[in-house]
Amino acid sequence: MTERPDDTIRHSPSADRNMTPILGVLSQVLPARGLVLEIASGTGQHVAHFASALPGLAWQPSDPEAQMRASIDARVRAAALENVRAAVALDAGKARWPIDSADAVVCINMIHIAPWAAALGLMAGAAAVLSDDGVLFLYGPYRRDGRHTSPGNARFDDDLRGRNAEWGLRDVDDVREAAASCGLALQRIVEMPANNLSLVFRKTAASSKTGE
Ligand SMILES: C[S@@+](CC[C@H](N)C(=O)[O-])C[C@H]1O[C@@H](n2cnc3c(N)ncnc32)[C@H](O)[C@@H]1O
Numbered sequence: 001m002t003e004r005p006d007d008t009i010r011h012s013p014s015a016d017r018n019m020t021p022i023l024g025v026l027s028q029v030l031p032a033r034g035l036v037l038e039i040a041s042g043t044g045q046h047v048a049h050f051a052s053a054l055p056g057l058a059w060q061p062s063d064p065e066a067q068m069r070a071s072i073d074a075r076v077r078a079a080a081l082e083n084v085r086a087a088v089a090l091d092a093g094k095a096r097w098p099i100d101s102a103d104a105v106v107c108i109n110m111i112h113i114a115p116w117a118a119a120l121g122l123m124a125g126a127a128a129v130l131s132d133d134g135v136l137f138l139y140g141p142y143r144r145d146g147r148h149t150s151p152g153n154a155r156f157d158d159d160l161r162g163r164n165a166e167w168g169l170r171d172v173d174d175v176r177e178a179a180a181s182c183g184l185a186l187q188r189i190v191e192m193p194a195n196n197l198s199l200v201f202r203k204t205a206a207s208s209k210t211g212e
Contacts, residue, residue, distance in 0.1 A: 034103030044072030
């Protein structure tokens with residue numbers, strides 16, 4: 001992520017590249033109306049793009065980093081987006097989230113750049129705020145069946161683990177299991193550009209009972 005010299009708005013080149021393919025999946029899985037809570041909003045590029053393209057939804061961005069929240073709010077102000085709320089401080093790994101309910105939860109490129117506890121917290125927190133049928137959408141690079149899906153992802157994983165031993169690409173099966181234990185069923189896996197995946201979970205009464 002880079003900082004523009006004379007303002008607080010940060011910019012991520014990868015968010016520029018992936019926002020359109022991600023929006024393509026979100027357009028299919030999000031409800032037409034309601035509140036979408038974004039976890040780990042980062043620079044705010046995604047929430048600004050999605051809120052502008054899907055004006056029927058209200059968007060609640062969040063990030064644990066104050067600099068990121070400042071970037072999100074500045075970007076939203078600059079774009080005059082009326083359907084985006086002020087960014088809130090939210091650490092997915094913390095038990096208490098500052099939002100009680102949402103119709104969908106979106107989290108892009110976070111669970112590999114945080115300890116596994118953050119992924120577990122994300123599942124528990126999303127399950128708590130979503131009502132039955134609510135969607136949890138995850139995007140990022142993942143391992144499948146214990147293996148990397150590309151040499152580039154393997155290198156990225158090495159790099160992440162070198163920076164922090166608790167970081168690293170997660171296996172889809174581990175993520176599926178963690179979600180299921182919170183009553184969130186993995187309903188769809190969408191292959192995305194550059195060896196990324198979209199994972200679409202849904203909170204269902206059946207999954208709450210069986211953990212499937
Ligand atoms: C690689 S950036 C991704 C930002 C944005 N979603 C994107 O794709 O451009 C990772 C983000 O995760 C946030 N983050 C790290 N640990 C987190 C946690 N435990 N809970 C919520 N967000 C976290 C960081 O502050 C950062 O903004």
